[in-house]
Amino acid sequence: MLRLRLLTWDVKDTLLRLRQPVGERYAAEARARGVQVQPEALGRSFREAYGAQSRHFPNYGRGQGLSSRQWWVDVVKQTFRLSGVHDDGVLTLMAETLYHDFCSACNWEVLPGAHETLSQCCQRGFHMGVVSNFDNRLENILSQCNLRHHFEFILTSEDVGFAKPDGRIFEKALRLGRVTPEQAAHIGDDYTRDYQAARAVGMHSFLLRVAGQGEETQVPPEHVLPALSHLLALIEKG
The missing domain is CATH 3.40.50.1000 (HAD superfamily/HAD-like)
Incomplete structure (x- = not known):
């Protein structure tokens, strides 16, 4: 022993x-804002955005003056931009909502x-x-x-x-x-x-x-x- x-x-x-794939959760948030994006496209975009952010700002940008909240908000916005969503106001709302949602048991x-x-x-x-x-x-x-x-x-x-x-x-x-x-x-x-x-x-x-x-x-x-x-x-x- x-x-x-x-x-x-x-x-x-x-x-x-996670209860559901990231792309599905992001697509549901987009629908709530009147924006239609395919979950599969968002899943691919998320992997690309997350990978690039991790390379440029490792460990949530801790050594480069970023907060993890800002790090994630940037990842979410870039995910939607890569999927064709460019309205800054909507991007900010979705990013803030998703950042807080992923802190909860739901x-x-x-x-x-x-x-x-x-x-x-x-x-x-x-x-x-x-x-x-x-x-x-x-x-x-x-x-x-x-x-x-x-x-x-x-x-x-x-x-x-x-x-x-x-x-x-x-x-x-x-x-x-x-x-x-x-x-x-x-x-x-x-x-x-x-x-x-x-x-x-x-x-x-x-x-x-x-x-x-x-x-x-x-x-x-x-x-x-x-x-x-x-x-x-x-x-x-x-």
């Missing part, structure tokens, strides 16, 4: 996921097994924290989704100033948890940013791989979670 004291968690697509759902697994981990006496490449809305989202109470600390890349796979965000978690790396494990769905990055600082880690995802041959089977509910059994076997 692994002698773990601290478990750190990724959030998006590990504990929470746009997020808890993944199967998350509530039960987190509760069981707390009952076993594990200290728990969040390590996420998210902006400062995360704490409120976790509260609205009734998950916040499981965690002793929430580390977002915006607050810390380092984004996974940078090991410094994990090192801060270890300091907050007052544990050595070998006493901690990280759980997430991304091979590079979660699984590999945590191991690079000496932590244990488990990769959540939902059905349909590609296999990562570098990950031993005993480190793979086909569902969150498998976590405690893997820890006890480790």
Whole structure:
């Protein structure tokens, strides 16, 4: 059995996921403003706008004087511009509405097994924290989704100033948890940013791989979670 004291968690697509694709949510907001745009086009435009913004202003522009709110407002506006919407007044209204909407539980759902697994981990006496490449809305989202109470600390890349796979965000978690790396494990769905990055600082880690995802041959089977509910059994076997 692994002698773990601290478990750190990724959030998006590990504990929470979007209720509907971004393109569909954006298209619904556009319809509410009397603008017709296809969800598929908005989905493609969002990926393009988000990718460009992430390259030019990494980690929500934190090192370049942007607020994450402004960063996201710019992404939303550019998404609609790429899809042919150019009315500045409408763009501003939609961007502000969507920024606030994505802070609420109406746009997020808890993944199967998350509530039960987190509760069981707390009952076993594990200290728990969040390590996420998210902006400062995360704490409120976790509260609205009734998950916040499981965690002793929430580390977002915006607050810390380092984004996974940078090991410094994990090192801060270890300091907050007052544990050595070998006493901690990280759980997430991304091979590079979660699984590999945590191991690079000496932590244990488990990769959540939902059905349909590609296999990562570098990950031993005993480190793979086909569902969150498998976590405690893997820890006890480790």
